[in-house]
Amino acid sequence: MDTPALDLSVPPFDLLSPEQIKRLSAGLHLEYFEAGQVIIRAGDAPEGLYIILKGKVEEYDGNSVQRDSLHLVGQFSEGDLFGSLPVLKGEARDQYVAFEESICQCLPAHLFLDLVHENPEFRHYFHKGLASMSKQHLRAQNRREGDDFSLVRVGESVTRKGLVVSADTSIRDTVKKMRAAHIDSALVDFPGEAGSYGLVTGTDLLNATALDGHGPDDPIAAFTGRNLISVDSEAFLFEALTVMARYHIKRVVVKKESAIVGVAELADVLGFLSSRSHSVGVAIEKARSIDDLMDAAAHLNPLVRNLVDKGTRIRFLMDLLTALNHRLVAKVWELSVSPDVRENTALVVLGSEGRGEQIVRTDQDNCLIVRDDFVWPTQQADCQRFIDRLVQLGFPPCPGNIMVSNPAWVQRESEWVETIDRWVSGLDESTLMNLAIVLDGHRVAGDAKLFDRMGRALLKAMTASDIFVSHFAAPCMHFAVPLTLFGNVKKEQQGVDIKKGAIFPLVHGIRALALKNGVRQNNTFKRIQGLVRCGGIHEKMGRNLESALVLFSDYRLRSHLRQLGASTDVDKVNNFIEPKRLNRLERDLLREALHVVKEFKDWLEGELHIRG
């Protein structure tokens, strides 16, 4: 007989061999627990690990006799597995109690330990760390979906061996060589500068001869581009596309460990992909009117849905959608104000848009820096028109009114410096949050120097005193991490607020740490990597935090897409994750990720001397 009501085809059991599965199902027994009955006593060596067939079980901190929410460490329900850690350690640190009457399968300790001993993958699953658990999850998904185009790497698909010519080659000879090689670009080798290359394209050669008066015998050195934009050969195809879309270029140099291995051409990349992502990008670039942009923007959410269905990595989606959204915002700005305004201002997107972590457009935060001496009588009308158009294009208005249609967020350069100083010394919650979202700012249009100067002023003000950072980080502690996935009935229906309880403390904590350690990035993943490099956080914690954020973003994205359904009414989208919609493994991962955030918060409290 098969083991009743226990799915052995999901991780971690799918890691076992058929013979091991057989032994496992033959070794299980069933236990019934009354509400309140202790299943594993803290300090004891547990009889085995348990899989819940029916009922709910709670885990309480073993150091306390109290059983209240303060000491509640975790909750488990149907299909969940608990007790593996106590079995592996030979002693339970926490107490496991039946919350309501429960029926569990018990996998006896000796059998579990045998399986763990025999099967390295099975062992690895339980010795985890979230990072490897997610990888396991991802692998299971990929197995289901087969090879996905988004997992194709630049190096193995579209990279052409570049044509290399010397910088003193004449235009004529270069054109001959390019025609012979059937390639529209050439890598240019500068003699005496080993390993340093430039790039020249067919268009460059045409411009040089037709427009700039160069003769066919002139060397190409004079107009060869030296600022090569490159991607790693291990990068996914989409990443090459993102880079091309961001810099408006048709080819990138492909590097492997900083050595050039070839060139990837846009035409080849597009030939490889059947997705619409690039065509959306192109449509945005080509748009001449707001109507054109509307058409392009209408494809964004279907594109996201399509990519999610295909199993595209969340980090990648973030990069792609950020590049597309930033171009979209910049384009609207371009179509809404005169060139004069654009030259004398800098348009900055803030918060999650600035960090590049928004996938579904659920919000907009933006501000404008205006040159001190610029006279702009139509400011209010221009800004209002710009925001109206963004709303029209599907960027919902900011509930906190952090938009350039609000004059408080359009300031002259010197006013911004004063405002920032006032916020820093103000130390109340709302100004701290203003500083936080400005710290995430990313310039999408206008004068780069204006933005750089404001950024420097911001950092200077915020790092002037050590105490400021601990005040700044304090809001991390405001919301408890929702470790209990199945609280009371009301909560259960509503689910877990993943933004408030998990994403915010993680993102804000990392933001504060990055500020303290001088890591100048505005993306949370890049901040984490920077912090690991400079020793600001431990490598393992960094890895776990990255995995946790990927997981939260993934669950939230899927929840958003489900809530949106076929409609595009973003107002109704909330940030609740309903545990009942997750399968056992997903709940395990979520629980593990929430623990990562909890540990991070505990550590952060000491690290930044936060007074709670």
Place this chain on the structure above:
Amino acid sequence: MVAKTLKTMGTRFKVQGTPWEPLFMPYHGDEVISIDCETTGLNPLTDDLLTLAAVKIRNGKIMTSEKLDIRLPASPKQAADSIRIHQIRKVDLQDGVGLDQALPRFLDFIGNRPLLGYYINFDVTLLNRYIRAAFGFELPNPTIELADVFATKTRADETADRRLERILGDLGVPLMGRHTAIGDATMVAMAYVKLMRL
């Protein structure tokens, strides 16, 4: 009751020196065996045994790791009726164990422990028919009727619904492989464990 005791004492004399002697010793442990049979019909005197399952209950735990789940070879009746009705051919049931192996394994597994079941008399009557033919004695084990335990523990009156589905439903026992012998034996065991805590 007296008749059964006399009969048991007689048989005990008869099995002296055979491997089955321990079956007739009084039981002092706290283990119970939940059993269930699937048969070709509802008459224990004429219908044939198809599958025989038994699960041990120890310390309130259902030891599905110590269970018996035996499928018997097709009976002539099964062959005739089932092919017509279910299109199950005889070959489909050929992985079964012969009766000559099944009965000793069953007796060995249950020993002198009490037997638990739902309408346990049906199963015992049917099994006795086979055991008598093979060994010349009947099961001496005490029996526990789930429907009676349920009625006593829940103080249900005599007219109460005693269907298995109803009992399992009232007790909140999850359905596990209903209509297989091992599934029913396991669920009956679970219901019994719960009732004994009341």
